[in-house]
Amino acid sequence: MRIRWRSPIRGPWLTSVLGLVLLCALPLVIVTGLLDWVAYGPGQTIPADVGALHLPLLGWPTRPSWLFRLTQGLHVGLGIVLVPVVLAKLWSVIPKLFTALPRNPLRAAERATLVLLVGGILFEIVTGLLNIQYDYVFGFSFYAAHYTGAWVFVAGFVLHVALKLPAMTRGLRSRSFRTELRTPLAQTRSEPPGDLVAPEPEPPTLSRRGALALVAGGSLLLAGMTIGQTVDGPLRATALLLPRGRTLPGDFPVNRTFAASGIAPAAVSAGWRLELGSLRLTRAQLIALPQHTAALPIACVEGWSTQQTWSGVRLRDLAALAGVPAPTSALVSSVEVGPFARATLTGAQVRDPDALLALRVNGADLSPDHGFPARVIVPALPGVHCTKWVRSIDFTTSGPRP
Template sequence: MVTERLGRARAALASVAMRIRWRSPIRGPWLTSVFGLVLLCALPVVIVTGLLDWVAYGPGAIPADVGALHLPRLDWPTRPAWLFRLTQGLHVGLGIVLVPVVLAKLWSVIPKLFARPDRNLLKLAERATLVLLVGGILFEIVTGLLNIQYDYVFGFSFYAAHYAGAWVFIAGFVLHVALKLPTMVRSLRSRSLRTELRTPPARTRPEPPDEGGLVAPEPDPPTTSRRGALALVGGGAVLLAGLTVGQTLDGPLRATALLLPRGRTAPGDFPVNRTFVASGISPDAVGTGWRLDLGAVRLTRDELAALPQHTADLPIACVEGWSTQQTWSGVRLRDLAALAGVADPTGATVRSVEEGPFARAALTAGQVLDPDSLLALRVNGSDLTRDHGYPARVIVPALPGVHCTKWVAAIGFSR
């Protein structure tokens, strides 16, 4: 008897708390479904481009052990040359633009997150998918934004954690869509978007009570309309797009990338992830005594410059979202392979003067043999600066920037 009374008391207190907390008159299945529809259309693009980026990095390229979550090995193509620039730009850029929509969607369903669990199996399954969905997407947003800012305060491997977290989110996303798609379709049909966009706050009315508990039982008077809520979220997304897109596109928009640390550079320059000073390399290691080790032969920079040179306009793009296209000049990798006595290489391993987890990069046969794959000595008509990889760096079409190794010390071509 006492337990039953305590249960009723807790339920009554929860009901009172819900009425106090969640009293917005615009919250309801229709508004939630509008935000959900936007995410349903856009999040698959973020998911697919993120998985493609992981494939582009290739096995062993990232210092991360993800066990059975590894995707099948695929040789990342070199054409079109802007492929990685597109996939990474979409993944990071669209991910940032969707942050206001995600937050609005969470706001619209927040009463449900605090509701007492139902004993119905379908309702319990829906609650479980919400845990995966909400937890997964918040983890991905937070770690992704910190990575863009080069702020690794979380203390674990971003690559492994972000990738594993993506699969948690994907599982929750797929299951949640499967369970809630019919409800979303019914809710969207219950009201006219055109009518809502014409309805001012004074004429805004709550939706009819719903079984999901999103509609407030005792709503407050409206202070904004659903039109206003959509405009606020849409305006936030547009603002973030304007402050983000310049990091992916060259030209005047580069100056608008105000929120991203690699968005803007000095006139005539282009971004770098890590400067020469930050790399910790001794200046003597890239001085007059530097040699490129090809195994069978060692070449000075002057000897490399005396070889046939090739020039190509190629983009370079990094996982943090920035990219840029520049004019590179140097020796073709396939010419260096022939010089090393490997006429038909099956791949290559590039080693940097720098020490650390990204000091090596593995290239496939197609990446080595592409006619625009270079050991670059110059960029935009001038010798590479130390920040950009002097005395020599690798540049390969469509390859992630982390594989375009700077301060190259050796290249081993495999037979």
């Protein structure tokens, strides 16, 4: 049976308006996502093996301290907010997906870009949403697939914009946006016959301004249920979509609890020592060293972040104590065993005056979930590299440089 698309509001103008929103917002999602890959640093990017898709490894700065919080928060938050716009845009052009491939080479090329564009963005949305829910039902590496899928989408996006930008411009100019916002349902009519316009439209059940309001309302609703993950305070309770976004009063999020780490309690009890080359320091000895306090954010790849007040020993002071006054890198190892139990810091990160081996947070000793007996906290560093349950720090004058 032939599918008949008969909505009277579908047409070049509505498609162009939705396309303009995505044209303005999606580049920001793309750029922040790629910047986050760079933020993980030399030798520990996630995913690490990306072949020809490798970006230049620049020295990720430590200032402003909220840089990674901003880029990751925008990437995840804006990606979620745009979901209703993406779905509405797909609805507006869906008739074209069920028509024969045109003979015109330019139109055929434009249709081919839809495979990369539509397939890429749906893949990115689905895997991204599953990742922030910690639900890995797809059975493959999220990081490798999401990164590769992003480049597939970018290719489709660039080609599609290059081919369709003139059509979008014509569509936007075909009707007055202000007039459409004043047009009620009773006065809603189909656009002149043409691309995407239903040849035999049914009576309207929704005006164009109603459709735009529905999409905007959906985006605002998702924003309200998302923004709390990156804003400390009362809004934290509104982060209904993100399992790590909300916490009990007086606490803040963690990605991995002490119980989930599998660390034996004895490994972080009274017998724990911090290894600094040939030195072995107890927690009491670390507390006896000059302490520094800094308010720093910690941000995770799933999009949540929080700013807390940390106290501990500056990493550069520990480097000097270990006999490496001018380190170019530091390898931090955790008591935990696993793929994220080690992190490499650059010389600039070690030397930052607020880079700490934290022993306390918000005036109290670290809890086991927050990394007791000691954890690393560095301005603008991705949360996965702010190693918890630190066992050793190896400062060197070789390896990553500032």
